[in-house]
Amino acid sequence: MRFLTALSIAVLSWEASASPVVEKRQAAQRITINPARTYQEIDGFGFSAAFQRANLIINLPAPKQKQVLDLLFNTQNGTGFSILRNGIGSTPNSNSDYMNTILPRNPGSPNAAPQYVWDRKDSGQLWLSQQAVSYGVSTIYANAWSAPGFMKNNNNDMNGGSLCGVTGVTCSSGDWKQAYANYLVQYIKFYAQENVTVTHLAFLNEPDLTTSYASMRSNGQQATDFLKVLNPTLKEAGLGDVQIACCEGTGWNSGNQLIQEISRAGGDSLYHLATAHTYTSDFNGPLQTTKKFWQSEYSDLSSSNPWTTSWTDGLKWAGILHRAMTVGRMNGYLWWEGVQWPNPNTNEKLILIDGQNFTVAKRLWAFAGYSRYIRPGAYRIDATGGNLQTSAYLNKDGTIVVVILNTGNNAANVQLAGITAASAESYVTDNTRDMGSQAVTVASDGSVSGAVPARSLVTFRITV
Structure with a gap:
């Protein structure tokens, strides 16, 4: 019943709208993470x-x-x-x-x-x-x-x-x-x-x-x-x-x-x-x-x-x-x-x-x-693709951390590929948020998708 009520409201709202607004979404930037290629150890x-x-x-x-x-x-x-x-x-x-x-x-x-x-x-x-x-x-x-x-x-x-x-x-x-x-x-x-x-x-x-x-x-x-x-x-x-x-x-x-x-x-x-x-x-x-x-x-x-x-x-x-x-x-x-x-x-x-x-x-x-x-x-690992400032790390407990910096004035969506994630979290810092939690999606192929707002720093923590 609650679902039907919500659906009815949504339909009525759409019918009443003289000029519907379609949200403009950017195609996700694909960033490939390669845990097998390591760089420096992090103290x-x-x-x-x-x-x-x-x-x-x-x-x-x-x-x-x-x-x-x-x-x-x-x-x-x-x-x-x-x-x-x-x-x-x-x-x-x-x-x-x-x-x-x-x-x-x-x-x-x-x-x-x-x-x-x-x-x-x-x-x-x-x-x-x-x-x-x-x-x-x-x-x-x-x-x-x-x-x-x-x-x-x-x-x-x-x-x-x-x-x-x-x-x-x-x-x-x-x-x-x-x-x-x-x-x-x-x-x-x-x-x-x-x-x-x-x-x-x-x-x-x-x-x-x-x-x-x-x-x-x-x-x-x-x-x-x-x-x-x-x-x-x-x-x-x-x-x-x-x-x-x-x-x-x-x-x-x-x-x-x-x-x-x-x-x-x-x-x-x-x-x-x-x-x-x-x-x-x-x-x-x-x-x-x-x-x-x-x-x-x-x-x-x-x-x-x-x-x-x-x-x-x-x-x-x-x-x-x-x-x-x-x-x-x-x-x-x-x-x-x-x-x-x-x-x-x-x-x-x-x-x-x-x-x-x-x-x-x-x-x-x-x-x-x-x-x-x-x-x-942790070890820094390979992260390639996209036009954002990205680095990735493999912790001793097996979790993967991907940090993405967007200094531009436009938001971006990213897809983190090359890994098989079981779960993921995303935290954003910008003008109004301090490591605030935000939505993240784990696809059936194990890739992770999420938003990187304009002028923000986003940290993804991924369990594989």
């Missing part, structure tokens, strides 16, 4: 909360704190980030937004017994790491911006300077390479005491740049000098599984330069992961290495681009992520600060926290289009 997507940014989340009221954590780590309704990058402090105090060191006092010489101090906070990063682990995050990346100042030739953890004892750096206080390696090992052990496993370790950050905050200069030869000490020190401490990352150059070009310098110095076998930023030079292909590599920090730091929550900005970052995965063939992609206060009024954060309130930028949802369902251990 994950992530962010940092270094320089006391983690405290912004800690200081929120409990309900909002949970909301922010869900936005960052939840794989059901958030971004599902899978890598957390922590800063290893080097400053004797926590003034301004400095990250305090675990060795605030100079022991007097490289061989003197250090008096480590563990505050069980680590600028809020320990708590955030514990929360991340509770969400299932298993990649904790500890990254030092500098050694403590007394280990350097400028006697300051800021304003550049270099580690005493590396090539070309002689200090009256002696050679501090082993002491610095021991220092990094102790940091990892402190986290282990708190049931957080540090999986990746870097001893440099932007070593080609001198800054007024924590910074330390190094070239590839000097990095190799330290790697020759750090690598065996980790193994002797029972931490041989920790992946050493190097060297966080400010740009893709400087990252490649450091990689080549390390290779010439004989240091290739001493580290596991190549890392670089893209501030001073963008990527136009993979880093020149046979190792896995991450774009380990980037954001929009320009003061000429004030804070925005617009999808225009989100769409831009969706395009950057697409290129990172396809052109750059990156194994991991990390944003700079996950959270930040209002000042500076820039777009270096994904979530702006102002006291007891927070605002989410649309670029967070651009990341969600990739990171929520492309899980660590």
